[in-house]
Amino acid sequence: MRTAVLVEPTEFELEDRPRPSPGPDEVLVAVRDVGICGSDVHYYEHGRIGDYVVEDPLVLGHESAGEVVEVGENVTDHEPGDRVALEPGVPCRRCAHCKRGDYHLCESVRFMATPPHDGAFTEYVSWPADFAYTLPESVSTAEGALCEPLSVGIHACRRGSVGTGDTVLITGAGPIGLMVLEAARAAGATDIILTDVVKEKLEFAEKRGADLTVDVTETDLDTAVAEYTDGVGADVVVEASGAEPSIKSTIDVVRRGGTVVLVGLASEAEVPFDVLELIDNEVDVHGSFRYKNTYDAAVDLLADGEVDVEGIIDFESELEDIDDAFRRSMEPTVVKGMISLDS
Numbered sequence: 517m518r519t520a521v522l523v524e525p526t527e528f529e530l531e532d533r534p535r536p537s538p539g540p541d542e543v544l545v546a547v548r549d550v551g552i553c554g555s556d557v558h559y560y561e562h563g564r565i566g567d568y569v570v571e572d573p574l575v576l577g578h579e580s581a582g583e584v585v586e587v588g589e590n591v592t593d594h595e596p597g598d599r600v601a602l603e604p605g606v607p608c609r610r611c612a613h614c615k616r617g618d619y620h621l622c623e624s625v626r627f628m629a630t631p632p633h634d635g636a637f638t639e640y641v642s643w644p645a646d647f648a649y650t651l652p653e654s655v656s657t658a659e660g661a662l663c664e665p666l667s668v669g670i671h672a673c674r675r676g677s678v679g680t681g682d683t684v685l686i687t688g689a690g691p692i693g694l695m696v697l698e699a700a701r702a703a704g705a706t707d708i709i710l711t712d713v714v715k716e717k718l719e720f721a722e723k724r725g726a727d728l729t730v731d732v733t734e735t736d737l738d739t740a741v742a743e744y745t746d747g748v749g750a751d752v753v754v755e756a757s758g759a760e761p762s763i764k765s766t767i768d769v770v771r772r773g774g775t776v777v778l779v780g781l782a783s784e785a786e787v788p789f790d791v792l793e794l795i796d797n798e799v800d801v802h803g804s805f806r807y808k809n810t811y812d813a814a815v816d817l818l819a820d821g822e823v824d825v826e827g828i829i830d831f832e833s834e835l836e837d838i839d840d841a842f843r844r845s846m847e848p849t850v851v852k853g854m855i856s857l858d859s
């Protein structure tokens with residue numbers, strides 16, 4: 517099977533690898549669509565993300581969906597022909613975190629495209645059947661692949677307990693910020709503000725339904741939020757840029773008693789926070805790491821037409837053109853590139 521392998525930073529090689537056989541509890545999936553995520557681009561450019569270092573050739577891609585072509589002997593809930601979205605992180609199922617239900621915090625998780633685990637820029641993936649979610653007729657495999665960033669958005673909104681009538685401020689209008697926008701709207705938020713430093717990103721966010729956008733290179737965010745909320749502040753702030761000034765600004769724009777959800781990964785681990793302000797305003801600050809139990813919700817939201825994910829796709833490329841697709845994905849105005857396979 518054709519497989520795109522990152523052999524060095526900025527260098528893919530197209531290899532012919534043996535097609536895997538599904539284990540007893542697995543499905544073999546012919547991959548149809550794979551999104552290019554910011555973390556894929558980071559591994560492509562730098563060969564590492566923090567402590568995760570690409571030491572051996574690695575297959576990137578963790579936003580994937582395709583068609584089941586074979587099932588393992590114990591699999592009863594999938595059959596060849598099913599179209600499925602693949603949840604990329606498979607936990608050990610035995611540790612304290614898994615047993616508590618926090619399987620996304622499992623320290624032995626096997627997460628696609630995170631060294632040393634291969635991802636989905638390949639023709640076939642064999643994957644645990646219970647981490648493959650059947651897509652109804654009305655949901656495309658491209659949408660199935662984008663259940664992954666949508667899941668990040670759903671989990672962030674759950675962490676922030678976003679609810680009916682809330683004002684939600686999302687900092688960063690990249691794919692994650694835009695998926696938080698979708699999830700927040702679906703959760704009942706009525707006023708959604710997005711910030712960014714790139715005009716085109718903000719124009720796009722506005723087209724996708726943001727009630728207010730703020731270019732933080734031109735406009736003071738505190739003033740804009742205070743004006744919009746009559747001086748109260750946002751009920752929930754979801755930080756989705758990873759930019760230090762943006763992380764710092766979250767506690768200034770959240771309302772007293774509100775919630776800050778940190779999703780974006782800062783390049784420096786330490787970002788100073790005014791803890792007195794946090795205490796005085798009784799602000800809840802939550803980290804949000806990947807997701808758990810979101811795929812069923814993501815598929816249902818797509819089937820019901822409650823969210824749009826396909827609209828963030830800028831371009832689709834073939835596996836053979838993966839180098840070019842990654843280079844395009846590095847342009848600041850590009851939101852989402854996809855690799856489509858028709859094996």
Ligand SMILES: NC(=O)c1ccc[n+]([C@@H]2O[C@H](COP(=O)([O-])OP(=O)(O)OC[C@H]3O[C@@H](n4cnc5c(N)ncnc54)[C@H](O)[C@@H]3O)[C@@H](O)[C@H]2O)c1
Binds near residue numbers: 687714805
């Ligand atoms: N916690 C998790 O589980 C998780 C999952 C996926 C992604 N992430 C992280 O979330 C962040 C967003 O992911 P993405 O794929 O959308 O990234 P991205 O880089 O595509 O988007 C980030 C956006 O933030 C904007 N930005 C930069 N500086 C800003 C500032 N000062 N104020 C407001 N906006 C600013 C950028 O212009 C860009 O549009 C990244 O840090 C990523 O690593 C975290």
Ligand SMILES: C[C@@H](O)[C@H](N)C(=O)O
Binds near residue numbers: 553555
């Ligand atoms: C969650 C996923 O989208 C993220 N890029 C990660 O590797 O954790």
